[in-house]
Amino acid sequence: MDEMKRPGGRTRRVREAVFAASLAELADVGWGSLSVERIADRSGVHKTTIYRRWGTADQVVLEALLERGSAKIPVPDTGDVTRDMIALGQLIAANISAPIGRSIAAAAIEAADxxxxxxxxxxxxxxxxxxxxxxxxxxxxxxxxxxxxxxxDLVETVAARIWFRVMVNRLPVSDPWLSEVVDSAVEAVRIPNSIGAEISEILSS
Amino acid sequence: MDEMKRPGGRTRRVREAVFAASLAELADVGWGSLSVERIADRSGVHKTTIYRRWGTADQVVLEALLERGSAKIPVPDTGDVTRDMIALGQLIAANISAPIGRSIAAAAIEAADxxxxxxxxxxxxxxxxxxxxxxxxxxxxxxxxxxxxxxxDLVETVAARIWFRVMVNRLPVSDPWLSEVVDSAVEAVRIPNSIGAEISEILSS
DNA sequence: CATCCAATGCAACAAGAAGTTGTATTAACG
DNA sequence: CGTTAATACAACTTCTTGTTGCATTGGATG
Structure with a gap:
């Protein structure tokens, strides 16, 4: 897939320039308004080159994202569930708050197929x-x-609340807020539902 | 704004045909790919008519949505918080699950401005x-x-989980699932955090 | 360093969509 | 019925998109 007969200097530079421009475009105008011409102008690479090597703007961004996403992120390990989950939450927040992450999210939502x-x-x-x-x-x-x-259940609750805050409410994910969200999520899984219901029953009587 | 000298027969029919076509287009191709020509073809109304009356495709869909969204929905009142919230959750789920709702959501997310x-x-x-x-x-x-x-807090938790399930996980919002989500959300606000933390402290010791 | 040829650049073009304008036609309203 | 607002139609310009043939550049190889 990634074989090319001349992976050296120029080809590499072109590739990098096109990928950088395509991600910048993605962040600026979103997935729907991507165009080969814009990427070509922005990168300084001629459009025919892009048409011949990738065919469509989608394909360019796709490869750019795959290459970018290949970096593995270590799992947080602080010795405490809550702190671990907060770290994970910060990671998620950072990803979907950035323009690129937002564009990907929007495109993923819109894509019915x-x-x-x-x-x-x-x-x-x-x-x-x-x-x-x-x-x-x-x-x-x-x-x-x-x-x-x-x-x-735990990730879903935390991820859902982060997602909603960033995407719908458009508020930043502050540490205190995230801490509270994670806290209540961890408590919810720590106290099984039946017991929790029983306790609230006692408290309200 | 909505004054027209001849609101009768034909004008009304044109208006309705265009609005219906625009919403159908929104559901099919999404906000980003809307075009006056497509709406014109789909509605059977000539494109010049649309251009002169609305100017842009955005404006057409906007008016169509405003007219459609003007129907007020009564607040659920079953005598029980949980059941009320479940009803509200079902309403939210129905809205964002439908193609039009999904398109609006995606567009709202992508629109940075x-x-x-x-x-x-x-x-x-x-x-x-x-x-x-x-x-x-x-x-x-x-x-x-x-x-x-x-x-x-309560709505946010429930709405966030519904949103995440529909948009990201792409799973249907079943009654049992929703019921569980609402239950735990109601419990979370019923038991203040400090007390909840104290209880879990006791339980884990 | 000389040569080759893949990769890229360039210009011109075709095809189509988007939007505009002048005019003819239709039908709502009095 | 007559008036004229609302719409349809056709022709046109403009812009974007994608293609093609050929020239140029610069890695790779011996």
Whole structure:
């Protein structure tokens, strides 16, 4: 797939310039308004080159994102579930707050069919869910969480609230806010529903 | 704004045909790919008519949405917070699951500036928040919730989880799932954080 | 360093969409 | 019925998109 007979100097420079320009465009105008011509102008690379090497603007951005996303991020490990989840939350917030992340999210939402853009978004989330699984696993080993705790519930709650705040409310994810959200999410999984209901029953009587 | 010298037969028919076509287009191709020509073809109305009456495709869809969104929805009132919130959640889910709602959401997310599309999305959410305020107010009067309960926390939690499930996970909002989400959200606001933390402290020791 | 040829640049073009304008036609309203 | 607002139609310009043939550049190779 990535074989080229001359990967050296110029080809590499062109490739990098085009990728940089395409991501900048993505951040500026969004996935829907991408065009080969704009990327060509912005990168200084002639449009015929882009048409011949990639064909469409989508393909360019796709490759750029794949190359960019290949950097693996270590799972937070502070010795405490809450702090781990806060770190994970900050990571998620940083990603979807940036213009590029926002554009990807918007495009992934709009794409009704399972297009290539959705694969990237899906990959992002499955990675987060996997990380959360590790975090929860460690917490169970430490005895901070009960044995059968479902990690997906925890991430979903936290991720959902971050997502909503950034995308809909358009407010920044501050540390105090995130801390509170994570706290209540961790409590929710720590106290099984039945017991929680029982307690609230007692309290309200 | 809405004055016209001949609001009768033909003008009305044209208006309705154009609005219907524009919303259908919005659902099909999304906000970003709207075009006057497509709406013209789809509605059977000549494009010059649309250009002269509305100017741009955005304006057409905007008016269509405003007219459509003017129908007021009554606040659920079942006598129980949880059931009220579930009803509200179902309403939210129905709205953002439909193709049109999805397109609006995607467009609102992508629009970095505060464009007209964002006003529609904002209006939708502020209405939900207002409804939740009424629901919570009633619950406080009934003694189901403590006096100072912030309604925004409750809606935000529920709305966020629905949003995430529909937009990111792309799963349907089933009644059992929604019920569980609302339950835990109501519990979270019913048990103040400090007490909740204390209890979990006791339980884990 | 000399040579080759893949990669890129360049210019001209075709195809189509977007928007405008002048005029003819239709039908709502009195 | 007559008036004229509202719409349809056709022709046109302009802009964007994508293609093609050819010239030029500069890695790679011996």
């Amino acid at each position: 399972s297009s290539s853009i959705r694969q990237i978004a899906d990959a992002f989330w499955s990675e987060r869910f996997e990380q959360a699984g590790i975090i929860v696993g460690r917490a169970i080993e430490r005895g901070q969480l009960p044995g059968g705790t479902e990690s997906t | 505060s464009s007209s599309i964002r006003q529609i999305a904002d209006a939708f959410w502020s209405e939900r928040f207002e409804q939740a305020g009424i629901i919570v107010g009633r619950a406080i009067e009934r003694g189901q919730l403590p006096g100072g309960t912030e309604s925004t």
